[in-house]
Amino acid sequence: MAAGVEMREEAPRVARLHAILWGIFSLGGMFAAFLLPVMIYLTGIAYPLGLWPLNGSRDPSFLVMGTLLGVLFVFVTVAGSLFHGIFRFQSALTEVGLLRLKKGLEAAGYLIIFAGIILLAYYLLVLNPSLPAL
């Protein structure tokens, strides 16, 4: 050991949970990048302004009712984007000076993510009662 450098007392512990959360966060980022733009476009822009491909009489509720593919698309996109966005925003908030609130912000963030995903799954199931049979 070089002179003047102390030995570490505690053994380092792998933050396994955080590693998994980071993996989910990265996956969510992929979904937000590849799937969210088209979803925002269809739901928030194409439908109300009557643009292609929703320039007929279809409204976006068909995305979440009826097809397994549609339900999966919405779940994966919204859940992934929510996780990714909140996760990242937590750290962005602490970096602008709210370091003292870090634990509280993290708890609040995970609560929002958890509640959001549970609600999302619940509403999708309510709208598609025949889904569990598929």
Add this chain to the structure above:
Amino acid sequence: MTEKTFPELRRKLTSGWWTSNRHYVQYMVREWTSLFVALFSLVYIYGLSLLATGSRSAFLNLLKSPAMIAFSFIALIFTLYHAVTWFYLLGQVVPVKIGKTTSKPWQALVANLVLLIIVSYLVIWLLVLR
């Protein structure tokens, strides 16, 4: 020597640290656009709650409201900004080797943008046009 023999000056980082440098500002903008990604998801879940409780007209009126359209435009711009910066990061973090050459980040950006267009069209084709 582990003994300090002089008083040291400790300089703390202020909450405005990111304004001092162009790269830091770009970083902060990039991170804060993630807020809109999360916000749109939350608003969408709220909209689904209207639909799921039977008020389909309330859901459609929400989507047609000017506030929602404006929010969707902003959310789309910021989500695309997230996508573009995310693709560039992918290019930096996971460079691809083809033979002797390694890919550059801007190449990953272009390739993934093309992929984004393809995937978006696929989603529209599979869920809307069919």
Add this chain to the structure above:
Amino acid sequence: MVVLDALNYIKANLDGSLTYRWSCRMGVCGSCGANVDGTPKLTCASFLHEFKGRTINVEPLPNFPVIKDLVVNMEDFMRKLVKIKPWIIREKETPPEQGEYQQSAEELERYQQFSSCINCMLCYSACPIYGLNEKFLGPAATALAYRYIEDSRDQGKNVRFPIVHEMEGVWECTLVGECSVVCPKGVDPMLAIQKTKILGATNALRSILMPRGGR
């Protein structure tokens, strides 16, 4: 002429008490790091003609306690370098008579850029995460750990992974990327940290899905 020459001039002619570190004066020893005009740079690599016509500030490296003038306390940095055990760890050493540990050119290329670090600490000064949280392992230490993780001769993954994958290891990094921008040797610590995160996530997944095997 470089900023280091200016510092030497000041010390020789204007203020003999000016205190700063320098050694090789050619960008390989890593001693002369300072904040030059707001950016962490080696003073021996900052050419004066870049600042022609202006007055610039030369400050001690940010994020480190200042001892005197431009001299900062490096102990936290040194402690972290030692912490990741920057040497080849073998499960079993083979005796010298059996020859060297062989390594192909491809195996060398996997870690070579990360071995270029000259320990100049510019990356720690550029990293706001380290500035906000002194416990963060930081760019250079992680890049060095990654250099050994990727070295085919090293068998010390079990020793190094807990250090880099603990909470204050790589997980604090939020991809600001400034470390790689200021590095004078092209080490790209941001890349090393992200690769280490990927290793951490896949390891964690593997340890859950295959708790007893799959090494």
